[in-house]
Structures are given as C-alpha cells and as structure tokens.
Amino acid sequence: MKRLFLTASLATLMAAAPAIAHYGMIIPNDPMIAQEDGRSVALTMSFSHPFEMDGMMLDTPVSFSVTHEGTTTDLLGSLRDATVMDEQGYTLDYPLERPGTYIFAMEPQPYWEPAEDAFIIHYTKTYVTAYGDDEGWDTELGLKTEIVPLSKPFGLWEHNVFQGIVKMDGEPVPYAEVEVEFFNDGAGATAPDELMITQTVKADAGGVFTYAAPSDGWWGFAALNTADYTLTEAASGQEKAVELGAVIWVHFEEWPGQ
Amino acid sequence: MIRALVLSGLAVVAPLGAAAHQLVVFASVDCVAVSVEAKFSNGKVTQQGDVRILDGENNLLTTLQLQSDGTAQVPLDSVDHSGGLLIEVDTGSHDNYWIVTPEDIARKCGS
Numbered sequence: 051m052k053r054l055f056l057t058a059s060l061a062t063l064m065a066a067a068p069a070i071a072h073y074g075m076i077i078p079n080d081p082m083i084a085q086e087d088g089r090s091v092a093l094t095m096s097f098s099h100p101f102e103m104d105g106m107m108l109d110t111p112v113s114f115s116v117t118h119e120g121t122t123t124d125l126l127g128s129l130r131d132a133t134v135m136d137e138q139g140y141t142l143d144y145p146l147e148r149p150g151t152y153i154f155a156m157e158p159q160p161y162w163e164p165a166e167d168a169f170i171i172h173y174t175k176t177y178v179t180a181y182g183d184d185e186g187w188d189t190e191l192g193l194k195t196e197i198v199p200l201s202k203p204f205g206l207w208e209h210n211v212f213q214g215i216v217k218m219d220g221e222p223v224p225y226a227e228v229e230v231e232f233f234n235d236g237a238g239a240t241a242p243d244e245l246m247i248t249q250t251v252k253a254d255a256g257g258v259f260t261y262a263a264p265s266d267g268w269w270g271f272a273a274l275n276t277a278d279y280t281l282t283e284a285a286s287g288q289e290k291a292v293e294l295g296a297v298i299w300v301h302f303e304e305w306p307g308q
Numbered sequence: 309m310i311r312a313l314v315l316s317g318l319a320v321v322a323p324l325g326a327a328a329h330q331l332v333v334f335a336s337v338d339c340v341a342v343s344v345e346a347k348f349s350n351g352k353v354t355q356q357g358d359v360r361i362l363d364g365e366n367n368l369l370t371t372l373q374l375q376s377d378g379t380a381q382v383p384l385d386s387v388d389h390s391g392g393l394l395i396e397v398d399t400g401s402h403d404n405y406w407i408v409t410p411e412d413i414a415r416k417c418g419s
Contacts, residue, residue, distance in 0.1 A: 085407060149334045182404075183332045185351055 071229045071248040072163070073100050073270045074108075074174030074297050076154050081204040081301045083146055083180045091178050093142045093154060096134035097161065100233040100270055101247045105135025112157040114142075117191055119150055149183030155191055160281055160292065169281050172272065172295035177203040192220065195296040197228075197273055200258065208266040208302045215257045216273040216296060222257030226273045230261050233268035233299075266304040272297045331402035335395045339417040342382040342389075342408055346374060346397045353378040357399035364391020364410075389413060 079092040097108040114126045129140040146152065154176055160169040173193045184205070190198045200213040216226035230249045232239060241247045253259040253273070263269050277292035330349040335342050342361075346354040359372040359380045369387045372380045374397065387393065393408040 089412070148336070149332060181332070181334055181406075182330065182349070183334070183347075184349065 071099065071231050071272060072106065072161070072170055072172065073098060073231060073272055074156060074158055074172035074295070075100065075233070075270065076156055076174055076176040076299060077233065077268060078154075078176060078178050081176070081178050083178060085181050090143050090145045091152070093144060094132065094134055094139065095129070095141070095156060096137070096139035097158065098135050098137075101231050101239070101241070103135055103234055105137035105139070106161070107138045108140065109138070109159045112159055114156045115154070116144060117153045117155070117189060118148070119186065146180040149181035150179070151184060151186035151189065152178045152180060153186070153189055153191060154178065155193065157193075162283060166293070168291040168293050170293045170295065172297045174297040174299070176299040179204055190217070193296070194219065195273065195275060195294045197271055197296045197298040199298065203298060203300045206263075206300065206302045207305045209262055209264065209305065210302065211260050211262045212269070212271070212300050213258060213260045214271065214298065216253050216259065217257065218275055218294070223253065223273065223275060224255045224257060226253040226257055226259070226275065228253060228259045228261070229272045229274060231270050231272075232265070233270060235268070237267055263302045266302045268299055268301050270297060270299050331397060331399065331404040333395065333397045333404040333406045335406045335408050337384070337408055337413050337416050339384065341384055342393065342395065344380040344382065344395055344397065344406070346378045348402070354397070354399060357397050360396040360398065361387055362394040362396065363388055364393075366394070384413070
C-alpha cells in the first residue's frame with residue numbers, strides 16, 4: 051500500500067514537472083569572424099538540454115549544409131565525431147573564403163522520445179558573419195520549418211530584443227509557441243524555479259515573436275509544431291506523432307558601458 | 309591610424325571607427341594578382357576611392373584607383389609581397405583595410 055502511494059505520488063510529480071526542452075545546437079566559436087580572427091569558423095553540433103548542460107546523442111544528421119550568397123553547400127561528409135556534453139556530437143572547421151553571412155543548417159534524424167510519446171526533429175541553424183559584411187543576415191533557407199530573423203541574428207547587445215517569424219512550409223505560423231533557453235556553458239546560471247529554465251513566448255497572428263535576452267551569451271529559440279505526418283516507432287510498430295522544431299541560435303554580446 | 313598596424317601575425321590595431329554605413333574591404337589572392345573589392349555595408353558598390361598598397365613594413369608600394377564596380381587588381385609581380393600586404397581603401401569619407409598575409413598567398417599558390 052505504501053509502495054503504491056509512493057509510486058502514485060512520483061507519477062503525479064513527474065506529470066506536474068515542466069517538460070525539459072530539447073535543442074538541436076550549432077554553436078560557432080564566434081558569430082562574427084573578423085579578419086583578425088583568422089580565415090575559418092569552428093562549429094560544434096549537439097543535441098541537449100542547454101541550460102542544464104545535459105547532452106543527448108546526436109546521430110549522424112540527415113543533412114548539414116552552409117548557405118552563402120545564395121549557394122548551399124553540403125557539408126555532411128566533413129563533420130567530425132566529437133563528444134559534446136558527454137554525448138555524441140560533431141565538430142567542423144569551415145574556411146570562410148569571402149565576406150558575408152554564412153548560415154549553417156542541420157536536419158537531424160528523428161529522435162524518439164518515449165517520455166513525450168513522439169519523435170522530435172529539430173531543424174537547427176545559426177548565422178555567422180565574416181569580415182565585417184553582414185549581407186544575407188535575413189536569409190530564409192526554405193527549411194520545412196524555420197525561424198526567419200527580423201533582428202540581425204548576431205551583433206545584438208544583451209537586453210536587446212530578438213524578433214523572428216515562425217514559418218512552416220514557407221508560411222507564417224500564427225500564435226506559434228516558441229521556447230527560449232540559455233546555453234549555460236561556463237555561465238553558472240541557476241533558475242529559482244524550473245519554470246524559468248525554458249521560457250515560452252507566443253508569436254502574434256503573423257507568426258512574429260519577440261524576446262529580450264537578460265544576459266549575454268548564446269540563446270536558443272525553438273518554435274515547436276506537430277507535423278502533419280507520423281512515423282513508425284520501431285519497438286511498438288505504432289504510428290507516432292512528430293514534433294517539428296524550428297531552432298535558431300543567437301548570440302547576445304555583453305554591453306561594455308557603465 | 310592604419311599606418312600603426314603591424315602585419316606580422318595579424319596583430320593589428322583596433323578596427324576603424326564605425327560610420328552609419330561602413331566600408332567593407334576584402335581582398336582575395338591567387339598566384340597572379342590580388343583582387344580588391346570594396347562596398348558599403350548597405351550593399352552599395354563603392355564607385356571610387358584610393359587603393360593604397362603597403363608592404364609588411366608599412367611602406368607604401370603603390371596607389372591605385374577603384375574601378376566603378378568597386379574593384380581593383382594588383383599584379384603580384386608588381387609588388388614585394390614577401391611580408392604580406394596591407395590594402396587600404398579610402399573614399400575620402402570612409403576608409404578601411406584588408407590584410408593579405410604571406411599565409412594567404414601561400415595557401416592559394418599551393419605552396
């Protein structure tokens with residue numbers, strides 16, 4: 051009887067706890083590469099709970115590419131295995147041959163999440179500018195689902211707002227839910243309540259959302275929607291829902307003034 | 309200010325002060341020439357300006373004029389590039405620079 055009570059209590063607690071957000075991640079060593087920084091950018095790819103620095107396995111992605119000046123290049127074969135947050139991830143050193151904005155994008159394999167009884171596919175991207183030229187910062191890649199930046203997705207001061215349009219199949223998603231989370235790498239940030247680990251904003255009727263970051267560092271924005279298709283879960287053979295995430299990583303810079 | 313720049317190891321002084329729209333200067337190199345490109349950060353082509361070529365010791369080697377498409381060509385055999393090159397572009401109201409390092413040239417020449 052006692053055991054039954056304990057089990058029931060734990061189940062209640064688990065159900066009441068806020069869902070921990072998953073994030074695909076593409077993090078460059080610097081989102082603004084100046085000529086003094088060298089001629090390449092170093093990228094780290096992972097799948098994690100970024101505030102808690104809790105890694106998950108990232109299988110070989112379905113695709114990994116860079117888009118620059120309207121040309122998209124497949125980089126999947128250039129990824130190198132790496133351990134990121136104690137789990138399988140990838141790194142890549144990519145030469146920046148010309149100025150402009152480079153958009154790195156990843157489509158992961160579907161991730162089966164038993165706790166959510168659904169697959170997760172996070173279309174993840176980040177924008178890197180090279181050599182003082184920000185042309186292309188608002189590029190839309192045409193991904194299945196995507197956050198198209200309305201604010202330049204680099205060179206933001208802490209406390210600035212970031213705005214973007216959530217799109218699915220190229221169309222804005224009215225009132226889309228966007229989860230926001232800080233990459234707590236070396237920052238030691240703590241949350242007084244679990245509800246504050248992942249913050250949530252909703253887009254307006256035009257799919258536009260706004261968020262002001264409270265500190266410098268990398269912030270991940272994940273607009274989550276349910277796919278209009280299902281995938282077969284291998285163990286059960288059942289069709290399961292698919293969560294499609296449009297993820298963008300944006301770096302906010304420390305304000306140097308008083 | 310640019311003249312205070314030290315080429316070795318890309319140890320340069322702070323970037324030039326920002327204007328409302330900056331001048332973006334870039335130079336690519338092959339074994340034949342340095343191709344200089346200049347445009348404003350709003351995307352407009354820089355249609356005129358001085359292009360000064362300095363060596364690794366900060367000595368002025370030559371001065372060219374930007375073409376109307378915002379480019380200029382510097383034949384490599386016309387300058388001593390052994391210590392790298394500093395490319396300055398000055399429109400009168402905006403200026404900026406790009407450093408071509410010896411490593412840039414070696415990488416493109418496959419040596």
